């Protein structure tokens with residue numbers, strides 16, 4: 001006789017891999033053990049009835065800059081993961097840059113892991129970085145469990161993470177292809193970028209035109225085609241790239257793309273303060289609607305935050321000088337859901353973009369869906385409730401946000417990490433890639 005489950009959660013709106021329906025989800029030892037009918041009598045030590053509050057799988061945010069160690073004054077593991085838990089994100093993957101050291105070698109990965117160990121409220125994995133001179137570290141980093149590699153062709157914003165030259169990037173693609181890894185390229189062609197002619201938003205926007213993204217995406221597609229490396233475009237802003245990506249994907253080139261909540265919810269007209277500054281920039285209304293079409297059509301598969309904080313001092317000033325980065329770990333779900341439902345999209349699509357697809361992209365084991373055998377990473381989401389964004393309620397280190405004062409739809413009521421309430425604790429584990 002098997003023992004009873006630890007926890008049973010009932011919801012009339014469970015968002016399962018095959019759609020939304022009433023269900024009861026059973027949890028034992030941190031894993032999902034059964035998905036039963038809503039009214040099924042399943043013996044469990046504890047039970048929760050969410051009523052009409054939706055039950056979602058925990059979000060998987062594969063684009064987060066935590067900055068610890070080295071720039072912990074910008075953001076750290078404890079604060080970022082607390083914000084994640086409050087926002088329904090149960091697993092995140094940290095980008096290799098903005099911390100010191102950057103995650104470009106085995107020793108640096110060990111330093112990052114040591115800083116994160118015991119500090120995280122949700123599960124945390126790591127991307128490695130490909131920079132000039134670290135070709136010999138790529139395979140060792142992969143074998144140590146990084147999920148893939150990030151690189152730049154333009155200035156990254158920090159001196160210790162330089163861009164790759166054309167030849168270096170080709171070599172990195174070939175090396176990463178040799179062991180089946182994933183390469184993520186910040187896609188802005190430096191030849192199409194210029195210093196802003198002034199400090200206002202239109203001048204900043206003009207300095208990073210859609211053509212910079214399009215040319216870079218074309219280059220990434222060519223390299224993926226030539227080398228066979230799986231390539232991924234992060235934070236896609238320019239809808240001009242969609243036809244390039246669609247054509248490549250239709251032709252079997254292994255290239256995927258993500259966009260971010262701010263590109264889907266905001267437009268250049270909103271950008272009044274440097275809180276709205278990010279690279280590539282937030283563009284016009286028509287561009288935003290085209291990104292929604294790219295998402296609806298599947299050319300863009302993931303929506304992740306690119307949570308990239310800094311100190312308030314660096315976020316002051318004008319659009320020419322302020323740090324570029326928007327921090328939305330805690331708000332990504334309601335920001336995207338608010339804009340998605342206005343456009344007729346369902347919760348199951350949001351779950352696909354923000355949990356299932358990012359987990360699949362990175363190959364995060366046992367995440368990305370409410371399915372038997374997966375970690376019991378679950379979110380109670382009041383999808384019809386509204387709230388007004390109060391920066392004081394944000395948990396990331398410096399609560400600067402372009403969403404201050406906005407009314408959003410969808411409130412995260414509770415987040416479970418492997419069946420245990422997440423939030424104040426440090427129950428997060430360090431994730432590593434597992435052999436596929």
Ligand SMILES: [Zn+2]
Pocket residue numbers: 063065095306308
């Ligand atoms: Zn980023």
